Amino acid sequence: MFESVQDNPYPDTHVLGEGPEPHPLLRPVLPLIGRWHGRGEGEYPTLEQDFRYEQELTFSHDGRPFLRYEARAWLIDGSGAPVRPAGREAGWWRVTPDATLEVVLAHPTGIVETYVGRVSGNEVEIETGEVALTPLAKEVTATRRHYTLDGDRMTVVHDMAAVGRPLQHHLTAHLRRRPSS
Numbered sequence: 001m002f003e004s005v006q007d008n009p010y011p012d013t014h015v016l017g018e019g020p021e022p023h024p025l026l027r028p029v030l031p032l033i034g035r036w037h038g039r040g041e042g043e044y045p046t047l048e049q050d051f052r053y054e055q056e057l058t059f060s061h062d063g064r065p066f067l068r069y070e071a072r073a074w075l076i077d078g079s080g081a082p083v084r085p086a087g088r089e090a091g092w093w094r095v096t097p098d099a100t101l102e103v104v105l106a107h108p109t110g111i112v113e114t115y116v117g118r119v120s121g122n123e124v125e126i127e128t129g130e131v132a133l134t135p136l137a138k139e140v141t142a143t144r145r146h147y148t149l150d151g152d153r154m155t156v157v158h159d160m161a162a163v164g165r166p167l168q169h170h171l172t173a174h175l176r177r178r179p180s181s
């Protein structure tokens with residue numbers, strides 16, 4: 001039987017002050033909540049060329065002590081015109097009672113990462129515990145992300161150890177919080 005049902009009574013929100021009250025354990029990560037958009041630059045020693053990209057991130061919650069996270073990026077040319085879609089990822093940022101972050105991220109490239117990290121003031125740092133790869137995924141053995149928040153601005157630096165190279169810079173993005181709508 002297909003019974004008629006109502007809208008989900010537990011929606012996510014990415015706007016503080018709208019929707020469910022944030023769980024008290026989310027206090028250290030409240031500044032992340034919102035939609036962010038900006039530009040970045042990337043490199044890796046195995047790549048012939050550096051690249052530029054644009055990226056959108058969303059951190060939202062449903063009143064429980066974790067954030068839902070989603071990010072999409074696309075490459076841009078020197079004039080800022082879109083070239084092609086690039087990295088996408090989605091996952092969950094759990095905040096424990098001692099304010100440790102436990103993060104799980106999944107990528108369409110066959111990579112799943114678990115991270116542990118901390119918030120100190122305006123800085124958030126997470127480092128992989130484990131990286132799982134599907135059979136055709138590129139070899140990634142570790143990654144580290146550093147977020148620096150300054151009100152409605154956020155800088156994200158992403159280092160990775162991949163394809164036989166030690167942990168080093170892959171991406172830096174400068175994002176602004178989008179006005180809530």
Ligand code: HEM
Pocket residue numbers: 042044046047051053055073074075086087088089107111138139140143160162163170171
């Ligand atoms: C903003 C997000 C990202 C962008 C814009 C980006 C962009 C790129 C680009 C342009 C390349 C060169 C190959 C190609 O043209 O596709 C590349 C390679 C690569 N990226 Fe990223 N990337 C992003 C996120 C990530 C993440 C999250 C990971 C790992 C979890 C990752 C791992 C790799 C690896 C392993 C390579 C291949 C290196 C090689 O085979 O030499 N990237 N990335």
